[in-house]
Amino acid sequence: MRIIVIGAVAAGTSAAAKARRNSENAEIVIYEKGEYVSYSGCGMAYHIGGEIKDGATLHPRDDKYFKEVYNVDIKIKHEVSKINPSNQSVEVKNLSTGETFIDNYDKLIIATGARAIKPPIEGVDLEHVFLLRNINNMYAITNYLNKNKVKNAVVVGGGFIGLEVSEALRFKGINVSLVEFKPQVATSIDADIAKIVELELTNNGVDVHKGVAAQSITNKKVQLSNGKELLADIVIIAVGVRPNSEIAQEAGVKLGNYRGILVNEKLETNIPNIYAAGDVSEQYHNVIEDYVYIPLGSTANRQGRAAGDQATGGEITFGGIIGTSIYRIFSLTVAQTGINEEQAKNAGFEPVVLYNIKADRPEYFGGKDMYVKAVADQKSKRLLGAQIVGPNAVDRTVNTFAAVIHLKGTVDDLVDLDLAYAPPYANPRDIVNYTGMMYDNVIRREKKMMRGKEVKKKIVNGEPLIVIDTRSASAFAASHVPGALNIPLSQLREKAASLPKHLPIVFYCNRGLDGYVGQTILENLGFQHVYNIRGGYFGYLLDE
Structure with missing residues (x-):
């Protein structure tokens, strides 16, 4: 059996390596139009910034390595210009010599990746x-x-x-x-x-x-x-980037809405014996239940492995994605997984959105605030998505949320997760557990939340509304919601009798916890129209 792979970066080399592990008898050839193979594109910005001193560490393997270790022939500076499914062949051009030739395959894996978009800006081709x-x-x-x-x-x-x-x-x-x-x-x-x-x-x-x-x-x-x-x-x-799907389309391979190749869980295209993997393909999103285009190196590696296995008679499948990603920006880490509120509505869910602001570990151990915005379904309580920003522990937190979302877990599962705790690493109530507890209050106990922009709208329109700030007098003096009353929790029970029960009352604090406590106090005293601002004062400032 002869396997031809087009493209020798993440998906292509992963596919070839897995195919070789499955079969010593297969002939495996990779055609790569560039000169570098199996490189770490995600590390390039860090070399530009000087953190990674030696750029060569991002491309430690070459064509000789793959021949020696995997017995895979990588032909660099060779571009596949045409695919002929009718006779299972490809047309290849040697970019060094200009020679063009035909090569036949039994199985073809398209891993041509994507290219950076060059917008039509005047001067875009200047040397700088x-x-x-x-x-x-x-x-x-x-x-x-x-x-x-x-x-x-x-x-x-x-x-x-x-x-x-x-x-x-x-x-x-x-x-x-x-x-x-x-x-x-x-x-x-x-x-x-x-x-x-x-x-x-x-x-x-x-x-x-x-x-x-x-x-x-x-x-x-x-x-x-x-x-x-x-x-x-x-x-x-x-x-942004655009899939290199042109030669596939010319061969009759079906593309999706994002111009990426459509594949099933076996990475098969609509044409027999042709597979696709990596940034050239679209991905099935397990929460949206539709195809999306989120090109990531982690996804390319997983898809490549599955494609190589399938091409050699294996049973490994690609289970789709949920859009999990992460990056650093100076002292912060930014991560996301699943879907947001708008996507949830479009997918037919009844989204409940919560902000959770909590230190990554005890403050006495130098804990710093992490900001979580989570989305869950009101009816099923299924966790749908999370976005996280903070200086520490964002990676482990997003991966925990991602695991729950992948397994179609609920917010109750967040509460029940048995997560590791020691003061140098985490809080006894991890932010993941705490997010589940907050959802329990909102969904099961029907605690009412109000978005910051809704509060702003009511204030601007002059609607009857009592806003209570539970923070300290100094924090209130520095900045507060217009027209708010400053009533710390220690004074709330004493002053509750003076508050009108027929008007909506909205609490807020810095992060949301004291606001929730104030809400609970008034509800226990017989108040019925009591709310807590989602995300506290910080959420109020962000929400527009």
Whole structure:
């Protein structure tokens, strides 16, 4: 049996390695149009920023390695230009010699990945303008930085790559302006959580421009659509990626709404003996129950392994995704898994959204606040998604949420999880457990929550509303909800008799806990229209 793999990065090499582990008799050939194979694209920004000193550590394996260890033939600088399913062959061009030839396959695995989008901006092809998608791009950027006196940089795009590159350039002492066409940075998460990320950017010297486009680029400046000009000795374009699916489409392989190849759980396409894996394919989302396009290295590796197994008669399948991702931006870690409130509504759920703000470990052990925004279904209590921002423990927290979501667990499962605790690492009530407890209060005990923007709207419209701030007098004096009364919990029972029972009363504190306690006190005293602001005062400020 002859297996041909197109593409030698994450999915392609994973597929070939798994196929070889299954069969010593198969002939396995990988055609790769580039010169680097099996590299860690996710580490490139960290080499640009100087954290990873030696760029070669991101591509430690070459074609010779795969021949010696796996007996896999990788042909670098060879581009597959055409697939012929009728006779199971591919047309290949040797980019070094210009020679074109035909090769036949029994099984074909398409792992052509994706390419960085180059927007139609005037000046985008100037020598100081770069994309960042592969190792060649990385070295082009570092070489330019080493050879030129770069004081000012413009990064176009506020997604994963744009944020990581902005951080990297700031680490090198370069002034950075970040331009994002959408009204928020960190475009994969909700706008309220993205505000925390934006604050971290500005606190670290990044000049953020939202809701504007880069209109043109000159040798030293970037002109924005709002008329502003930004100084730019270097420009990094990071506005997303597009699947390299053209040759597959020309061969009759079916594509999805995002122009990625559609595959089933066996990574099979609609054409017999042709599989696809990695960034060239769309992924089935297990919560949305539809295909999405979220290209990640972790997904590519899992898909590649399954494709290689299936191509050699194995039974490993790819179980889909739930959109789990994570990245660092200066002192914060940003992570998400599952879906958000809007996606939940579109998928037919009745979403209940909660903010949970809690230290990652006891404050006496240096604990710092972590912000969790969770989404669950009102009817089934199924956990649907979580977005997390904080300086510590975000990785373990998002992975715990992800495991529960993957297993279609409920918010009750969050309460029951037996999680590790010791003061240097965690709180006795872990933020995951605590999120479940909060949901128990809202869903089962029917504790009423009110969004910050709903409170703002009622205040602006002059609707009858009593707002009670349970924080200290000094915190209240520094900043508070307009018209709020400052009644700490220690005084609430004494002053409850003076509060009108016929009007809605809304509590808030810093994080939500004291507000919940105040809500419970009044409910136990016979008040019926009592609410707690979702996420406390911090949630109020974020919610617009």
